[in-house]
Amino acid sequence: MKIPKRIQPLVDDGLVDEVKSQLMSGKEASVYVVRCGDTIRCAKVYKEASQRSFKQAVAYREGRKVRNSRRARAMEKGSGFGREQQEKVWQSAEVDALYKLAAAGVRVPEPFGCFDGVLLMELVTDDEGYVAPRLNDVEIPAEQAVRDHKTMMGYVAKMLCAGIIHGDLSEFNVLVDEHGPVIIDLPQAVDASANNNAEWMLARDVDNIRQYYGQFAPELLTTEYAKEMWALYEKGELTPETELTGEFQELDSEADIDAIMKEIDDARAEERFRRERIKEAKEGVDESKFNWADNNE
Known part of the structure; x- marks a missing residue:
């Protein structure tokens, strides 16, 4: 050409x-x-x-x-x-x-x-020599979904340990070859320690991956890896070898109306952002x- x-x-x-x-x-x-x-x-x-x-x-x-x-x-x-x-x-x-x-x-x-x-x-x-498909284009058995989800959470944790958050991680930015998932598209990667949006970007990345694999293994939908990772990261206790459980216990506290409303606004903004990115990804010629x-x- x-x-x-x-x-x-x-x-x-x-x-x-x-x-x-x-x-x-x-x-x-x-x-x-x-x-x-x-x-x-x-x-x-x-x-x-x-x-x-x-x-x-x-x-x-x-x-x-x-x-x-x-x-x-x-x-x-x-x-x-x-x-x-x-x-x-x-x-x-x-x-x-x-x-x-x-x-x-x-x-x-x-x-x-x-x-x-x-x-x-x-x-x-x-x-077979074909360009590896995106995660969005493959059907996954439940057991493999659980395994690959655990692998992806391990990758996200290692990224966080390296001070990096993908910032736009989803089923459209992951390829799948014979050895498993491969993360791509990182021009928007953010500094976990210097970006004020780091925590919610991490949460959005993890949620996108959870929602995708959760289609095949619904038990994944109740996991809380983002909260678990971030809590350990803030305390300086997250390492590449940390065994994550996907469980997180929220501390009981009085309701903060302003915080709740902010979470609602953030959730709405994230959903709009996700829809825009999905639309853009689908417009690409693959x-x-x-x-x-x-x-x-």
């Missing part, structure tokens, strides 16, 4: 030898299947801020630090240079998170670097049925 303009510099530099096909086009980025030597990978091309319709971006940027004071001031003022630097921070956030999470034992696509807004990374496939093994014969 014709080489996209943003990928051409990577071809010129010898990082990419061939663009085979467009895998999907979403609101934040377009993903292409590319050949790098004898290896098939994917290239995620981030869209410019003016073309991107990611919701509530400010909530995700909170807490992201820039060491260079000039860049930080420009970003705060919103100047042209500042917006350019903000884009670089946004784009580098995903590759930084991928490296950190891989080191923490979380299954994510292996990154190979981000070059001028193009992230080169592993193409996750199934055992060519997961293409068999790259056959294509290369």
Whole structure:
């Protein structure tokens, strides 16, 4: 296929030898299947801020630090240079998170670097060479749902131990290969210790995964992993080896009407956000049925 303009510099530099096909086009980025030597990978091309319709971006940027004071001031003022630097921070956030999470034992696509807004990374496939399907596209037996849910909660806990919250985790941002779930799409990852929205973002991530697996194993719907994790995290007692139970005992206290109303408002906002993200995810073009093994014969 014709080489996209943003990928051409990577071809010129010898990082990419061939663009085979467009895998999907979403609101934040377009993903292409590319050949790098004898290896098939994917290239995620981030869209410019003016073309991107990611919701509530400010909530995700909170807490992201820039060491260079000039860049930080420009970003705060919103100047042209500042917006350019903000884009670089946004784009580098995903590759930084991928490296950190891989080191923490979380299954994510292996990154190979981000070059001028193009992230080169592993193409996750199934055992037959097909692009691995999203979690949303697979049917799961109850016993496997319980196992995979436990695996996912372990990944979320390891992410939190590494100081990262996905921020947009759902059945649309998880691939499934022969070894189980693989977490993808992390440009909006937030700093758990510096973002004031961290706790409810963690709760939303966990709830999305709980609701999905709960379709196949209803007993999962009563679990409280987010509250358990966050309580341990705040006390400094959460570790990658912590055996989570999914149980959490609320302390009895007098009703706080303001807090209750805030929770209701937050729940409504989260549901609107979830519906928007589901709609956006469904608009992407997914060519997961293409068999790259056959294509290369």
